[in-house]
Amino acid sequence: MKVLVLNCGSSSIKYQFIDTTLQVALAKGMVERIGMASAILTHQPHDRDKIKIVGEILDHTIAIEYVIAVLLSPNHGVIKDKKEIDAVGHRVVHGGETFSDSVLITDTVMKVLKDNIELAPLHNPPNIKGIEATRNHLPNVPQVSVFDTAFHSQMPPHAYLYGIPFELYKKYKIRRYGFHGTSHRYVSERAAKMLGKPFEKLKIITAHLGNGCSMAAIDQGKSVDTTMGFTPLEGLIMGTRSGDMDPSVILYIMGKEGLSLAEANTLLNKHSGLIGISGESSDMREIEEAVAEGNKKAKYAFDVFTYRIKKYVGSYTAAMGGLDALVFTGGIGENSVMVRKNVCLNLENLGITFDDIANNNVKGECAISTKESKVKVLRIPTNEELVIALDTEQIVNKQLTLNEATGVK
Numbered sequence: 001m002k003v004l005v006l007n008c009g010s011s012s013i014k015y016q017f018i019d020t021t022l023q024v025a026l027a028k029g030m031v032e033r034i035g036m037a038s039a040i041l042t043h044q045p046h047d048r049d050k051i052k053i054v055g056e057i058l059d060h061t062i063a064i065e066y067v068i069a070v071l072l073s074p075n076h077g078v079i080k081d082k083k084e085i086d087a088v089g090h091r092v093v094h095g096g097e098t099f100s101d102s103v104l105i106t107d108t109v110m111k112v113l114k115d116n117i118e119l120a121p122l123h124n125p126p127n128i129k130g131i132e133a134t135r136n137h138l139p140n141v142p143q144v145s146v147f148d149t150a151f152h153s154q155m156p157p158h159a160y161l162y163g164i165p166f167e168l169y170k171k172y173k174i175r176r177y178g179f180h181g182t183s184h185r186y187v188s189e190r191a192a193k194m195l196g197k198p199f200e201k202l203k204i205i206t207a208h209l210g211n212g213c214s215m216a217a218i219d220q221g222k223s224v225d226t227t228m229g230f231t232p233l234e235g236l237i238m239g240t241r242s243g244d245m246d247p248s249v250i251l252y253i254m255g256k257e258g259l260s261l262a263e264a265n266t267l268l269n270k271h272s273g274l275i276g277i278s279g280e281s282s283d284m285r286e287i288e289e290a291v292a293e294g295n296k297k298a299k300y301a302f303d304v305f306t307y308r309i310k311k312y313v314g315s316y317t318a319a320m321g322g323l324d325a326l327v328f329t330g331g332i333g334e335n336s337v338m339v340r341k342n343v344c345l346n347l348e349n350l351g352i353t354f355d356d357i358a359n360n361n362v363k364g365e366c367a368i369s370t371k372e373s374k375v376k377v378l379r380i381p382t383n384e385e386l387v388i389a390l391d392t393e394q395i396v397n398k399q400l401t402l403n404e405a406t407g408v409k
């Protein structure tokens with residue numbers, strides 16, 4: 001099956017056109033600066049050069065029209081007819097308490113997605129816009145929604161409840177949901193394959209470290225805890241987000257600095273984390289360069305970042321009553337030799353014997369612990385788009401079989 005995978009943000013759309021049989025992206029690209037006069041479409045067919053088109057792209061409907069057009073383009077395209085797009089899979093950030101799995105998009109599903117906007121006001125509206133725009137351009141093509149929250153939907157109440165009045169959970173659905181679920185699921189399943197053991201028999205900690213960062217405790221194939229919570233702000237230090245802290249801090253700052261709710265939100269989400277502590281950058285490569293040059297604040301940022309991860313390795317090992325594998329993924333997890341090393345330093349008591357040489361020479365999916373290490377430390381590149389494409393294929397095939405059985409055309 002050929003699946004168009006879309007990740008629609010407020011001013012950008014990332015896409016991949018995936019052949020699920022070959023498990024390869026035939027083309028991938030991105031539309032940036034949607035709504036602005038100089039929007040940019042970058043497109044990379046798997047067997048030809050990357051191209052860049054600059055022009056006016058006023059909204060998501062026009063952006064998706066461009067994506068389809070470039071997939072069909074005689075010089076840069078990978079298909080000859082729109083009909084070759086068998087299905088579309090969307091990354092949707094928040095499934096709320098309703099969706100514990102990926103789902104075929106129907107009118108009822110759209111209504112629930114709209115009801116969930118309050119839970120993810122920044123993310124869900126552009127996801128919905130993308131689905132509606134796709135419906136306009138490809139009205140007969142089935143669409144599937146794959147949720148960032150779904151993999152964490154089986155967390156037990158002791159992991160998802162906050163210590164606030166229970167009525168507030170009931171009234172406003174304030175609880176921990178967790179995000180990056182598609183990535184945590186993919187890399188933990190791959191880890192089980194690498195270890196040659198059944199997923200259901202393993203205790204795995206996954207660390208997805210990109211611009212957004214989160215960890216998950218995966219026991220017997222299920223996410224039993226994760227660091228992000230009600231929103232993607234909780235947990236680890238991130239490029240621009242604070243992660244865990246005493247909630248009174250924000251109340252105190254709001255009082256002292258006279259910040260509005262919106263300003264406080266921006267402070268925690270956009271000006272905190274690595275950029276906040278270092279004052280230099282939200283980008284780990286630049287933080288590492290600054291550390292190498294002796295920049296003290298950059299060193300604080302780096303140390304707070306890695307120490308927080310290390311603490312969660314310990315707490316999740318305790319939560320699961322043991323550990324078989326620790327997995328690093330995401331832009332930082334896959335590429336930063338220093339972050340992996342600092343997280344794993346002095347964890348021999350937990351059964352981790354780190355292999356410095358392997359850590360310096362990573363390639364593809366590989367182990368960075370010694371052969372003797374009781375707990376395996378793995379580097380696994382994530383592939384969220386492939387998971388979305390495979391889920392989409394499975395759900396669409398199931399629906400087609402159901403239609404056949406019931407005579408629906």
Ligand code: ADP
Pocket residue numbers: 209210211212239282283284285286288330331332335336337
């Ligand atoms: P997103 O969460 O937006 O998908 P990525 O997963 O691409 O982001 O991760 C981006 C982060 O990965 C940035 O902080 C970047 O500096 C970091 N990164 C990428 N390559 C390296 C590297 N070689 N060393 C250290 N950090 C890296």
